[in-house]
Amino acid sequence: MGANCGLSRRVGLASEIFEEYSDLIKGAIYSNINDYSKVDDVYQDLFLSLVHRPVPEHVDNVRAYLYRAVRHDIIDLAKKRCIYNKHLCKYSELMRPLSKGRTPLDHVSETEEFENFFAELEKYLSPHEAEAIEQIFRHGRAVSESAEYLGISRRSVSRYKCVALRKLRSVYRDAIGCRGFESV
Secondary structure, eight states, X not given: OHHHHHHHXXXXXXXXXXXXXXXXXXXXXXXXXXXXXXHHHHHHHHXXXXXXXXXXXXXXXXXXHHHHHHHHHHHHHHHHHHHHHHHHHHHHHHHGGGGSOOOHHHHHHXXXXXXXXXXXXXXXXXXXXXXXXXXXXXXXXXXHHHHHHHTSOHHHHHHHHHHHHHHHHHHHHHHHTOOSOTTO
16 A cells, blocks of 8 residues: 555656646657657656656756756657667568468478578588587477587587577578678
8 A cells, every 4th residue: 555655646746747847848858859749758758757756856956857857768769769670670681581471382492491401501610510500400409408419518509509590690691681680
């Protein structure tokens, strides 16, 4: 019950600030934002921010505090949007080949390509890396099972897998001409 009482008090304080400084808040938002369709989002985010973290009592200049809070919320919104767009681009690049209709012939072709892929691994990977990838992805063994089968430590198998996947991602990006996705 005490948490609800504290929350009610913080909501009341945020409401009082919004009543008193509404024009200032809206003006600060409009002067700092490029996409006016996001004005309501920033306005509501600021309210929630003030409920979560009320204006400290030691703040003398509430107007300056609110202006700064608006700017920080807009910056956070821009960062979130940028990150979302990057993830969306990565996803669309990775899913592009999968968007075609699949037939049984496609499955057979993919199976042959899969077998050819494992035959070609040693062109791109060291023998240890290729063996680790083959054990994990071709034979479906866990890292611990692969380590036991190969007679090496789990850490070594995990490291070989990590390095091999990084190399294969690089080869894949080069093959499809995809640039700008270095963190994939």
